Amino acid sequence: xxxxxxxxxxxxxxxxxxxxxxxxxxxxxxxxxxxxxxxxxxxxxxxxxxxxxxxxxxxxxxxxxxxxxxxxxxxxxxxxxxxxxxxxxxxxxxxxxxxxxxxxxxxxxxxxxxxxxxxxxxxxxxxxxxxxxxxxxxxxxxxxxxxxxxxxxxxxxxxxxxxxxxxxxxxxxxxxxxxxxxxxxxxxxxxxxxxxxxxxxxxxxxxxxxxxxxxxxxxxxxxxxxxxxxxxxxxxxxxxxxxxxxxxxxxxxxxxxxxxxxxxxxxxxxxxxxxxxxxxxxxxxxxxxxxxxxxxxxxxxxxxxxxxxxxxxxxxxxxxxxxxxxxxxxxxxxxxxxxxxxxxxxxxxxxxxxxxxxxxxxxxxxxxxx
Amino acid sequence: xxxxxxxxxxxxxxxxxxxxxxxxxxxxxxxxxxxxxxxxxxxxxxxxxxxxxxxxxxxxxxxxxxxxxxxxxxxxxxxxxxxxxxxxxxxxxxxxxxxxxxxxxxxxxxxxxxxxxxxxxxxxxxxxxxxxxxxxxxxxxxxxxxxxxxxxxxxxxxxxxxxxxxxxxxxxxxxxxxxxxxxxxxxxxxxxxxxxxxxxxxxxxxxxxxxxxxxxxxxxxxxxxxxxxxxxxxxxxxxxxxxxxxxxxxxxxxxxxxxxxxxxxxxxxxxxxxxxxxxxxxxxxxxxxxxxxxxxxxxxxxxxxxxxxxxxxxxxxxxxxxxxxxxxxxxxxxxxxxxxxxxxxxxxxxxxxxxxxxxxxxxxxxxxxxxxxxxx
Numbered sequence: 001x002x003x004x005x006x007x008x009x010x011x012x013x014x015x016x017x018x019x020x021x022x023x024x025x026x027x028x029x030x031x032x033x034x035x036x037x038x039x040x041x042x043x044x045x046x047x048x049x050x051x052x053x054x055x056x057x058x059x060x061x062x063x064x065x066x067x068x069x070x071x072x073x074x075x076x077x078x079x080x081x082x083x084x085x086x087x088x089x090x091x092x093x094x095x096x097x098x099x100x101x102x103x104x105x106x107x108x109x110x111x112x113x114x115x116x117x118x119x120x121x122x123x124x125x126x127x128x129x130x131x132x133x134x135x136x137x138x139x140x141x142x143x144x145x146x147x148x149x150x151x152x153x154x155x156x157x158x159x160x161x162x163x164x165x166x167x168x169x170x171x172x173x174x175x176x177x178x179x180x181x182x183x184x185x186x187x188x189x190x191x192x193x194x195x196x197x198x199x200x201x202x203x204x205x206x207x208x209x210x211x212x213x214x215x216x217x218x219x220x221x222x223x224x225x226x227x228x229x230x231x232x233x234x235x236x237x238x239x240x241x242x243x244x245x246x247x248x249x250x251x252x253x254x255x256x257x258x259x260x261x262x263x264x265x266x267x268x269x270x271x272x273x274x275x276x277x278x279x280x281x282x283x284x285x286x287x288x289x290x291x292x293x294x295x296x297x298x299x300x301x302x303x304x305x306x307x308x309x310x311x312x313x314x315x316x317x318x319x320x321x322x323x324x325x326x327x328x329x330x331x332x333x334x335x336x337x338x339x340x341x342x343x344x345x346x347x348x349x350x351x352x353x354x355x356x357x358x359x360x361x362x363x364x365x366x367x368x369x370x
Numbered sequence: 371x372x373x374x375x376x377x378x379x380x381x382x383x384x385x386x387x388x389x390x391x392x393x394x395x396x397x398x399x400x401x402x403x404x405x406x407x408x409x410x411x412x413x414x415x416x417x418x419x420x421x422x423x424x425x426x427x428x429x430x431x432x433x434x435x436x437x438x439x440x441x442x443x444x445x446x447x448x449x450x451x452x453x454x455x456x457x458x459x460x461x462x463x464x465x466x467x468x469x470x471x472x473x474x475x476x477x478x479x480x481x482x483x484x485x486x487x488x489x490x491x492x493x494x495x496x497x498x499x500x501x502x503x504x505x506x507x508x509x510x511x512x513x514x515x516x517x518x519x520x521x522x523x524x525x526x527x528x529x530x531x532x533x534x535x536x537x538x539x540x541x542x543x544x545x546x547x548x549x550x551x552x553x554x555x556x557x558x559x560x561x562x563x564x565x566x567x568x569x570x571x572x573x574x575x576x577x578x579x580x581x582x583x584x585x586x587x588x589x590x591x592x593x594x595x596x597x598x599x600x601x602x603x604x605x606x607x608x609x610x611x612x613x614x615x616x617x618x619x620x621x622x623x624x625x626x627x628x629x630x631x632x633x634x635x636x637x638x639x640x641x642x643x644x645x646x647x648x649x650x651x652x653x654x655x656x657x658x659x660x661x662x663x664x665x666x667x668x669x670x671x672x673x674x675x676x677x678x679x680x681x682x683x684x685x686x687x688x689x690x691x692x693x694x695x696x697x698x699x700x701x702x703x704x705x706x707x708x709x710x711x712x713x714x715x716x717x718x719x720x721x722x723x724x725x726x727x728x729x730x731x732x733x734x735x736x737x738x739x740x741x742x743x744x745x746x
Contacts, residue, residue: 027657028659028660038667039667042672042675042676042690043675043676045686045690046686048681048685049499049500049682049685052685053685055684097712097715098715098718099704115534120533120534121533122536124536124538124539125536125538125539126539126541127538127539128541128542129542129543129711130542130543130711131551131682132418132540132546132547132548132550133418133548134684134685136546139538140503143536149534150533159439159489159513160487160488160489161489161509161513162490163494163506164491164493165502166464166494166495167496167497168496168502171494171496171503172499173499173500176499176500188666196659282394283659284396284571285394287567287571287659287662288397288400288567288568289399291400291404291567292399292400292403295404295407295563296408299411299412299415306498308501309416309417309419310417311414314415331497332497335497336497338465342465
């Protein structure tokens, strides 16, 4: 029994020292929560795929009541804003090239006449494809307006599709992005803190002193891992609260399950961070190796683009990426209200990564490679 | 005499910085290997283009009319329909992540269709809102095909029903491929990361180790110090730029409609800004950890998220638009996309290049001032 008590006392002593090292510098203290706070707010507003503003120009060669009616429908959406009225097709290049208009609607001279005689009237839409996602979304929007206009012309299709969307009724991309940020924004700093905590001691030469204390590698590992895990959870909590109370995205799942998932995810991240630190000689190396690793982990996580759109071989590669499963778990618990049974699979890669990297780090403490 | 002293000291310092850079493997890994990894990931890994979306079709009405109505799904290149018999099964598949959407054909579909009011229900999993919106579009157009064919068959005789048809043309990116705008954006990212990750540590490290104070007693002037630290990383950046341009041209076949000298010039200009920004952050923080965090927060993350790289700035609130205008990355992002896909648009080139030049000059002056030989 006293053995266990001594082990825990040793871990606690190291834990206390690590926490003091972390918070004693006011600049460092601010760095522990300010980035998460600022980024959650900035990206909450900035990271959106939703069309909110489409500047467009019109070249109306028909100048009739029919084209006026259609354009009124376009303006009525509140999304399309007419920035220019053109008089000749030679002006189209000017407004598109300069980025003044995302699209130009060109109405041919016989538009009114064709509609009046019950024929099909072509409507030309010219899009700026420099951002193909936005252009595609704008084009789909125009198509839906044309379809509803056609219905009002008495051209109803016999089949209508009634759409309902689960978990995100208005299909807002913010709802998809923000829960993903709970995992990804905290990951970078957690990884780096873990990596630096050992690398700093290596650089200053105090790590060798730590190794000759009565602490075992396992105790050092736990003492070094816990503060980083706590900081990771603190940052996740800040982002979680911003999402819940500032952006008011409804949380459908259990908070306990969310945190259980975050603990698993953060532990895996810290394991990777400690392994990095064990192969780095200096703080600079630890930081650079962290960046080297974090960039691919972020891109292959499904945060910006879905994993299912990736080539098969890269999809396989994502199985060692804890961020992919962290994001999946948080999104599903937060938005879908998924239970433990639904997300149990996400825990497997997370625990596997932690089970490999943490012992590896402990071993590398004594048998350094670098 | 003083001019030759300037060159002599600059050469000596540059040589020292270059050796320091090459000596540490981690510099080269981040400076040269990371860009290659990013090029490959962006070119092959990231795509917004949904393919083979899994739509579970629940036929509660199994009449031939109902089957005909949804037959168009099979022909769509973007959809991979899964046939199911009950809603319970389809809902389970959504929960288990085996399917992205449900198209429900209700039991009374053919009866109501005969009355001219056939309704299909499309249920989407909105967690991935972007994919969901794409699927909705694909399903709508796939369902429209059979009814259009029907209309064509009857349409020869004038039906007397007027309609508008869209003739669409997408300029600059006719096929609407996301790689075409991601790859030019990647150049911005790579140029940014060298500044944010590599030069941001340079001066802070010397502050931490006290070697900067040692330099104060030498005849070296602050400007020489700044330039000597920029040069080796400009070379790394130029190599990365060459890699990016070659990959864009030959691997991903992104069009390069602007002239190559202008593209290279604009890239080198932005590279200088990015390196100078990293150096400035390094000079004012005097601490490697703080410098790297600040560089990440002020330079790299905004370049990735707020510069119009993937998220279009037309869609963001005014306050974010204002903030983004202060980022050099935003100006370079707009310029490089235009240069690649649209061509030499001189008003844009002149405006954005002047802004970037201004940033470069101001940042170098500020860094020089931060390195003045003064002890606290």
